[in-house]
Amino acid sequence: DGGITQSPKYLFRKEGQNVTLSCEQNLNHDAMYWYRQDPGQGLRLIYYSQIVNDFQKGDIAEGYSVSREKKESFPLTVTSAQKNPTAFYLCASRTNKAGQGNSPLHFGNGTRLTVT
């Protein structure tokens, strides 16, 4: 079955370390997204990518970096510059075809990152 896989489900890191969260999809979607969710809050957009080798900053990109070398993969690196990295991170994808504005986002199951 097609879907989005995020790994690991739980991740623990020490302050000052960079950490990379994995996101892989086999839905053949062009567009991929990273969101962050803090307790009791909605989803905030970190980075997104419409096609391979291209990506744009979202609303809270500072302290994060991404790459999009393959259509299936959109890893997110949380750098030591991110001041408050502990959060629930969600990766999503959707089709990018013209006229597909009603295509919903498909989400992975998320990675809960704890930095101490």
Add this chain to the structure above:
Amino acid sequence: GQNIDQPTEMTATEGAIVQINCTYQTSGFNGLFWYQQHAGEAPTFLSYNVLDGLEEKGRFSSFLSRSKGYSYLLLKELQMKDSASYLCACYMEYGNKLVFGAGTILRVKS
């Protein structure tokens, strides 16, 4: 800028009907999604509106008024499993991205 507002919390009784409102002020708006999210899980898609009017899907319906910048999600015959957070999200055609509201936590009591 973008501004999406939803009530923070709502409580309703099993078997009843509840309406969750969402108001938005966004540039480049071209559609509104509703998602359900249980605690600790990923959001799941419920409905999409791009034209004014009501879309019905079983126990769930969603309404949109583009001129008023207003949407609501209507849940009928509430069940305990409907206790979750409900997220309103605006589709921004420029950038092909969704911008989410903070979500409404719905508690269904027996």
